[in-house]
Amino acid sequence: MKLFKSIFLFFLFQICLYAEVVLNAPQSFVKGEPYFFEFEVEGSSITFPKIKEIDGFVVENQGTSKSVQIINGDYSQKLKKRYKIVPTTAFTIPSFKFEIDGKEFFSQAKKVVLKKVTKTDSSNFDLTLIPSKTDLYVGEDMILKLVFKYKKDLQITNLGFEKPHFENFWYKQVNSDNQRYEQNGYIVQELDFLLFAQKSGELNINPLRVDAQLMQSDASNPFSFFSTVPKVEKIYSNELKFNVKPLPKGVNLIGDFDIKASVDKTKIKQSQSISLKLNITGAGNFDDIEDFKLNIPNATIYDNKPDIKTKYTNKGYEGVYSKVFSIVPENSIEIPSITLKYFSKKEQKVVEKRTKSFKIEVEKSKKEQKVILQKAEKPIVKVEKDEGQKDVISYEDKLKYFLFGIITTLLILGLYKFVRVQNSKKVSQDTPLGKLVKKAKNRTELMKVLVPYLKKDSVLDELIFECESDKDFKILKKEILKRLKEIKI
Secondary structure (H helix, E strand, C coil): CCCHHHHHHHHHHHHHHHHHHEECCCCCECCCCEEEEEEEEEEEEECCCCCCCEEEEECCCEEEEEEEEEEEEEEEEEEEEEEEEECCCCCCEEECEEEEECCEEEEECEEEECCCCCCCCCCHHHHEEECCEEEECCCCCCEEEEEEEECCCCCCCCCCCCCCCCCEEEEEEECCCCCCEECCCCEEEEEEEEECCCEEEEECCCEEEEEEEEEEEECCCCCCCCCEEEEEEEECCCCEEEECCCCCCCCCCCEEEEEEEEEEECEECCCCEEEEEEEEEEEEEEHHHCCCCCCCCCCEEEEEECCCEEEEECCEEEEEEEEEEEEECCCCCCCCCEEEEECCCCEEEEEEECCCEEEEEEEEECCCCCCCCCCCCCCCCCCCCCCCCCCCHHHHHHHHHHHHHHHHHHHHHHHHHHHHHHHHHHHHHCHHHHHHHHHHHHHHHHHHHHHCCCCCCCHHHHHHHHHHCCCHHHHHHHHHHHHHHHHHH
């Protein structure tokens, strides 16, 4: 009897302890979807705990609602606080401490399990995922078609569909607008996604969900003929499983590629540049092509970012990879071949392709001959004079020296004025380099003119290599001429 009383008192104590705090939380959740729960507390003075995370999952406060009651002069309030988390595994909402009217109360702990979602079976709706293949390699392209259909006569006010996140897959939408058509009394909408597996093994795509908001009559309302009640129905798709095989070691490309390289010339003068163009075409995972770099001794190399253009066709994920290198060699050099390795699914082997190598001959500039000015030798006239005879300058000699001084002074003044006039002309007129820049008819000619002046000015270097870009040619020339005047070249 005493044992029964003890057990009864214990449970009574627990009921009283939790009486002021109510936890409203579902028993299960769906992976990838937000999970909501709330605490309902009643009292005149209430302090909530700070909840930042549960089992490692971040908790977001979704707001508080409040209602007030005054009964026989006694004031009390009821607070509801709503929270959200996005869990991926089963978790437990622990017991939290609340302060209500100066006393401590604890909420009940609750275990929440992961709910297995199955495809929705409905005569009104259907959501299906259709993959182009389920056995594939890492990096291999695949089309995933999402097909959603609903009955034509349904009163749907809103369709909620968030852009999916395909875990362990790189993806993008192929068609920007969904395809919509009618079929057998249903409205059908389709979306196509291009997917590339990022790792090997068995990969899953969890069911996707569409929320449909319907307007329907309320049978319990006698005036339902004039009013309708919105209802949200969740429609789930099927789950997908993929067997993804790894690529051979040292290879990250799969498909069928071709690589070529070309140069604009093989013989140049010193300080001139060579333009090397690299092109890769074919079908495969173009976005995984690594940036190519060149390392050539005794040469300065400039390169732009590769330009990659892709599209999905009946041949697969086709693309064009192009890159331009500007090379300024000091001496004759050899541009080595560039290698591209990829796995051919068709041949079931690693294929290695190389570009041609190019020998570049550099003509050394002729040394400028030094002009040696020879001084005219003045005849030395020896005049014998008697001992004790003093040097006497004649009147004629004095006159000659005076006239020579005047002529010399006039020549110096004239030369000074001439130099000033020429300098003022140079300021107003274009420099020889500026004239050459103006005469350049295309980007190639402009590049040839400017390459010898690389490394003289960092801003000018950037403008020179914009010759390889798509920038407006006239605007580029104006900017270059302006910079040349600023740095006085």
